[in-house]
Amino acid sequence: MGFDKKTYGDALFFLETQDNFLVTTHQNADGDAFGAALAIAYFLEKLGKRYQVVIHDDPVDPKYQFLWGWDRIVSYREMNGRHFDASIVVDVPAFKRMGDTVNLLNIPERCLKIDHHPIEDDFAHFNIIDIDASSTCNIIYELVKESRVEFDRTFAQLLLCGIMYDTGRFSFSNTKQRDFEIAAHLFSFGITPIEVSAPIFFDHSKEKLKVMGYGLSHMESCLDGKVNIIFLPREIMASSAAVDLDELANYSSSVRGGEVGIFIREMPEGDIKISFRSKGKVDVNRIARKFGGGGHIHAAGCRVVESHPVIKRKILDEVSEQLGLFV
Ligand SMILES: [Mn+2]
Known part of the structure; x- marks a missing residue:
């Protein structure tokens, strides 16, 4: 199942015309969840939008502190009932997987979901789902590619985190030729594989x-x-x-x-x-x-x-x- 450029166009229109975004992902956030949420945050920053990344986890897993924007993520507990005008939910197949952050999705018709899992429940008004994509970060790569924003080293770090995590460093059965094509492009911005893989795969307490x-x-x-x-x-x-x-x-x-x-x-x-x-x-x-x-x-x-x-x-x-x- 793929989808055409019009869908990306609709998503980009949503991002360009809304403001004050909640960006969130599933609880027990992993490499794709963090990479995708922060890549969206970085993209919103480039578009000049206001946003807040909120996740259920408390404390936030310090393993991913090497990523751009990690210090901007807040746990749901720290939110104190803040209001958002629009939401972007990444890497979440089902409503309940978000944990407490579901309480912040107060305007479902202004909720964009970007995901590569089969939909388990249709909570978002607006979905970009590609179950052929190895990671949610792959989909965000394609989205940014269709936009007026240029790729750079920060995008490369965040997107490679998700792709490398979900493909098990390009080795799991979900790994596709497209992952290598995207990676080849992203690595051209000067980041090395070990910068991403060492903190994720070779650093344990x-x-x-x-x-x-x-x-x-x-x-x-x-x-x-x-x-x-x-x-x-x-x-x-x-x-x-x-x-x-x-x-x-x-x-x-x-x-x-x-x-x-x-x-x-x-x-x-x-x-x-x-x-x-x-x-x-x-x-x-x-x-x-x-x-x-x-x-x-x-x-x-x-x-x-x-x-x-x-x-x-x-x-x-x-x-x-x-x-x-x-x-
Ligand atoms: Mn994923």
Whole structure:
């Protein structure tokens, strides 16, 4: 599914004619979320518009402080009921994924959503969705390209952050030739790959590495090794809730002979967060959606209020049903 230039034109018209923007993204913001939100902020700055980047997370993940504009992001808690005239929501497939910042979207008809996930609920009045795009930053690249604003080193840093994060440094199954074309252009502004990849992929707190070690050493194999599960119980999560542990999901699906990796976390809030990864035979988006979440065929997630053994059983039933179709 692609879309024509008219759609970009409509989005650019919206950006040019509105002012006092809220820019927001999903909770537990990741590299694409930060890159996309800040690239939009930078674009608005170039257009001479007023804006504020607000995210649910508190504190904001310091891992991304190398990015332009990081110090301008505020948590929802710091907002004190500020009013906005228009909203731009990036990388958010479903309303509830925004966390508390949904409370700031008071004018739905002046809400522009830019995303590369399949739509789960149609909360925005105006959508730019391209599910073929590897990241939301790809779509913003195309948008800026259609505008009167010139690319520069700052755009390059922000957009490459999202593209490199969501493609796993140009290696995940979603990676396309277009990503390399965009990257080649963006790298021409003098930024180097390591400037972006080092803070995102090669910089970990000792606390995080120890939790990852716990998760890996307690990994469980099910369905004849086709499914590998990493589980972090509440007592481990209590000390590491703010740590970005998403890499453990990738490790769970990297086990030789496995088809699906599942990463289950008992959250301090009382519910359970589940991340799915698939090598391709199993559509984990389908499974995540059954439990109120979503994502892509290869990577998806959900949050449920159930006990760990119960939800594990239900998920394994879903996976074995899908694998049965392919065995
Ligand atoms: Mn994304």
